[in-house]
Amino acid sequence: MEGDGRLAAPVSGPLATSVCWLLGDAARELTQELERVLRKDDLRWRDYGVLVVLEAAGPLSQQEIGRRLSVDRSTMVHVIDVLEERGLVARARDAADRRAYSIRLTDSGRALLVDVLHPATEAVQERVLGGLAAEDRMHLNRVLAQLAAGR
Amino acid sequence: MEGDGRLAAPVSGPLATSVCWLLGDAARELTQELERVLRKDDLRWRDYGVLVVLEAAGPLSQQEIGRRLSVDRSTMVHVIDVLEERGLVARARDAADRRAYSIRLTDSGRALLVDVLHPATEAVQERVLGGLAAEDRMHLNRVLAQLAAGR
DNA sequence: CCATATCGTCAGTGTTGCTGACGATCGGAA
DNA sequence: TTCCGATCGTCAGCAACACTGACGATATGG
Numbered sequence: 001m002e003g004d005g006r007l008a009a010p011v012s013g014p015l016a017t018s019v020c021w022l023l024g025d026a027a028r029e030l031t032q033e034l035e036r037v038l039r040k041d042d043l044r045w046r047d048y049g050v051l052v053v054l055e056a057a058g059p060l061s062q063q064e065i066g067r068r069l070s071v072d073r074s075t076m077v078h079v080i081d082v083l084e085e086r087g088l089v090a091r092a093r094d095a096a097d098r099r100a101y102s103i104r105l106t107d108s109g110r111a112l113l114v115d116v117l118h119p120a121t122e123a124v125q126e127r128v129l130g131g132l133a134a135e136d137r138m139h140l141n142r143v144l145a146q147l148a149a150g151r
Numbered sequence: 152m153e154g155d156g157r158l159a160a161p162v163s164g165p166l167a168t169s170v171c172w173l174l175g176d177a178a179r180e181l182t183q184e185l186e187r188v189l190r191k192d193d194l195r196w197r198d199y200g201v202l203v204v205l206e207a208a209g210p211l212s213q214q215e216i217g218r219r220l221s222v223d224r225s226t227m228v229h230v231i232d233v234l235e236e237r238g239l240v241a242r243a244r245d246a247a248d249r250r251a252y253s254i255r256l257t258d259s260g261r262a263l264l265v266d267v268l269h270p271a272t273e274a275v276q277e278r279v280l281g282g283l284a285a286e287d288r289m290h291l292n293r294v295l296a297q298l299a300a301g302r
Numbered sequence: 303c304c305a306t307a308t309c310g311t312c313a314g315t316g317t318t319g320c321t322g323a324c325g326a327t328c329g330g331a332a
Numbered sequence: 333t334t335c336c337g338a339t340c341g342t343c344a345g346c347a348a349c350a351c352t353g354a355c356g357a358t359a360t361g362g
Contacts, residue, residue, distance in 0.1 A: 018276075019295065027175050063340065099339065128298075139294065140291070251309050251310075
């Protein structure tokens with residue numbers, strides 16, 4: 001990922017009209033802000049992703065989590081290690097497939113998500129997108145969702 | 152950056168409604184595709200950025216380029232080294248500030264941009280955003296531009 | 303003329319994610 | 333059942349990467 005702390009100056013000229021750069025910039029800013037907030041709880045974007053996925057989908061194998069976040073399975077090992085050490089998730093052998101773990105959110109993990117993480121990221125989102133009209137935000141959401149669906 | 156080749160499965164549930172994840176996913180996909188295309192010319196997203204910035208703004212110092220792309224000045228040294236070796240940009244001492252270089256696009260660099268890179272990235276953008284109605288694309292562009300401006 | 307700051311450079315460093323192998327386990331075919 | 337290929341999690345090694353902190357050269361303000 002990028003260095004934080006540093007601000008990206010908006011690019012002028014023809015670039016400003018390219019969806020490509022605009023999208024990249026917006027995503028980078030949002031991600032940077034998010035990382036900054038999450039760092040207070042010693043978490044990364046990636047860790048937050050794991051918790052969110054588990055909250056949404058219930059217990060999953062390490063590999064399945066990685067698949068949904070574009071994280072390599074070998075990388076997931078350590079990510080889960082850390083999360084488990086902190087008591088946010090728990091490993092249990094999957095009864096149906098004993099090669100795999102069944103990773104689940106602990107109460108502690110769910111509490112962190114609900115009480116701290118979700119509010120914090122909500123705030124960031126609010127701040128970054130705050131300048132948009134409600135109508136535009138809904139539209140943005142709809143268009144992006146359509147983009148994600150059409151893959 | 153992320154590993155390429157790997158596909159990100161769309162996340163289901165509450166996440167799908169969060170602009171945050173949607174934006175991140177869209178940007179990641181676009182970036183990955185772009186990197187894949189640029190690799191044919193042995194270039195990275197970052198290199199392309201340098202060329203585009205120079206095309207848009209004219210000669211700049213290394214540090215100024217880095218500032219606009221969120222790239223550290225020490226990293227820029229090597230980026231420019233490679234681009235210069237390939238004859239795409241040229242270093243000249245800035246007459247007004249002899250500490251700094253004045254990096255400019257060569258004819259060769261401009262030609263590559265116009266003949267190869269721009270068409271290629273256009274195509275990617277077309278493919279990724281192709282599923283959207285023209286009206287939605289314009290709206291997306293407008294909203295993102297507004298977002299970039301309001302910083 | 304001196305102090306401080308900036309530009310580009312470079313060696314060293316720490317982090318990061320991937321590659322490729324491993325044992326264990328699963329699933330299907332013979 | 334037995335066998336074979338594929339998959340799960342793990343780990344050591346590796347390669348890429350960007351950042352840190354220092355340096356000489358230069359600029360700028362007192």
